[in-house]
Every structure is written in structure tokens, then in C-alpha cells.
Amino acid sequence: MRRLALLLAIPFLVGTAAAQAQNDLPLPPDDASQKKIIADVGARALQYTKELPDFTCEMVTRRNVDPTGTRQHWKIVETVHEELTFSKGKEEYRTLSANGKKSGDGRPTAAVSAGDFANMLAWIFDPKAQAELTWSTWDSVRGHRVHSIGVKLKPEHSPFTVGKGKGQIPAGLLGLAYADSDTGSVMRIALVATDVPAKFPVQSISMDYEYDFVKIGDHYYLLPLKAETQSKEGKVLSWNEVDFRDYRKAGAPSTAVQKDRQAQP
Numbered sequence: 001m002r003r004l005a006l007l008l009a010i011p012f013l014v015g016t017a018a019a020q021a022q023n024d025l026p027l028p029p030d031d032a033s034q035k036k037i038i039a040d041v042g043a044r045a046l047q048y049t050k051e052l053p054d055f056t057c058e059m060v061t062r063r064n065v066d067p068t069g070t071r072q073h074w075k076i077v078e079t080v081h082e083e084l085t086f087s088k089g090k091e092e093y094r095t096l097s098a099n100g101k102k103s104g105d106g107r108p109t110a111a112v113s114a115g116d117f118a119n120m121l122a123w124i125f126d127p128k129a130q131a132e133l134t135w136s137t138w139d140s141v142r143g144h145r146v147h148s149i150g151v152k153l154k155p156e157h158s159p160f161t162v163g164k165g166k167g168q169i170p171a172g173l174l175g176l177a178y179a180d181s182d183t184g185s186v187m188r189i190a191l192v193a194t195d196v197p198a199k200f201p202v203q204s205i206s207m208d209y210e211y212d213f214v215k216i217g218d219h220y221y222l223l224p225l226k227a228e229t230q231s232k233e234g235k236v237l238s239w240n241e242v243d244f245r246d247y248r249k250a251g252a253p254s255t256a257v258q259k260d261r262q263a264q265p
Helices: 002-007 015-024 031-045 114-125 258-262
Strands: 055-066 075-087 090-098 132-141 144-153 172-180 186-194 202-216 219-233 236-249
Touching: 031 114, 031 132, 031 144, 031 172, 031 186, 055 219, 114 144, 114 172, 114 186, 114 202, 114 219, 132 172, 144 186, 202 236
Parallel strands: none
Antiparallel strands: 055 075, 055 236, 075 090, 132 144, 144 172, 172 186, 186 202, 202 219, 219 236
């Protein structure tokens, strides 16, 4: 939650080193350039699924809960290692270990999928979504200079829903997308749900998805790196962390050590 609490805050630069870093940033693009940047980033984002290679990787999901709602008493209640194979546009998941045991049944509670990373890009940049996109500022993501693009999606145009089953309702989305200034590739998306009724069971939903360039074979591809989702139901806080690692060609053997999968974090 600390990361997400900071994502929409304007950074305060203090001290000589910080001031120098500020001076090193280019001037903001003019209005016409900002519109072109957003259009180019959107076009690139909508090619994401088409450019995905067939691959296999490992996913590690940690589900944390704070029943007190104070953010001071987090407890890991589930840790699941899975093998994800993406081939010919389809995802297949195989559980490797669950809570330190060699095998497990089913996917983790409220599991994130690789497809969610593609959906997030479509929700924001598909023209049908009618999202309000505005160039915000220069920023940095893992050493990449990025365009920080403000995102606002109204509930009536949003495919994102909160709740379960027949009780689901559409919600708006508000946040930032960070696009690499050299390639136009989206490196991170951080959003919070908006327009959720005050008395609705689920509250304070946030999502933070990160992408990175990964070498598979002889080429680099933009692929999921990690994700965090957080929500509040009643006073109970839930926080899911997902890491993607050990990328390789589809069907290739893993380089991970089995005992690491069975160890509790």
C-alpha cells in the first residue's frame, strides 16, 4: 500500500543532488507533441498481445491479509508457485507448490493472470474506452526515462468491475501509465478504482502492474514483471503480490531450484 500511496503524489526534490536531477530533465513537450506521444504510446500498447512470443515462466503469488485494517498487522496467508506457459495466444497454469508443499490444487485466491497485463493496456488505450489521457511529467522507472501519462476512465465506459457474481458493478479508474521515452512501451500502470458507492462491500481497490524487456531466445520482448493488487472489504485489507521470473522458450526446462519453491517466504 505504501507504494501505491506514493504513486499519485508529486515528488518533492530537496538538496543539491535532487535539484541537479531536476535540471537534467528535458522541458515538457508542447501540446502538439504531447498529443503525438500519447497517440504513439497507445498504438504501441495495442500491439502488445500481437508481439508476445510463446514462452514459459514461473509466477510466485503471495497473498497477505491485515484483519485489523490498520496496515500494521500484515500476515502472509498463501504463497503459490506456478508455471505459466503461453502458447499460440493461450495461457496454461500448473501449480508447482502451495504454502511450501510440493503440489497444490487450483489457482491462488484473486489470482492475477498474464492476460490482465494485456487487458490493462486495452482498457486504457483502446479508443472505444474513451479514457481521458493527459501528458503529466517526466519520470523514471527502473532506470528508464518515461512519460507519465494521467489516466481517467469513467464507469460508464469502464470494463473494470468490483464485487462478486451478480453483485458486481462497474467502477471508474484513475491513475498513471508510464511509457518509455525511447520505445513508447508502457513500463508501469498504477490505478485506483473510483466511483464505488460508499456502502459497497468492497472499497479502496488499487492495482500496480509493471512490465519489462526480457530476453527469450535471441530477442527481447515486453513482458509482465510484477503486480500488486490491494483492496478493502469491511475493515479487512488484502494485498496480493505477484512476481514473474525464469522466462524461457515455451516448454524449456526451468532453471529454478525446487527447494526454493518449497521454502516459505
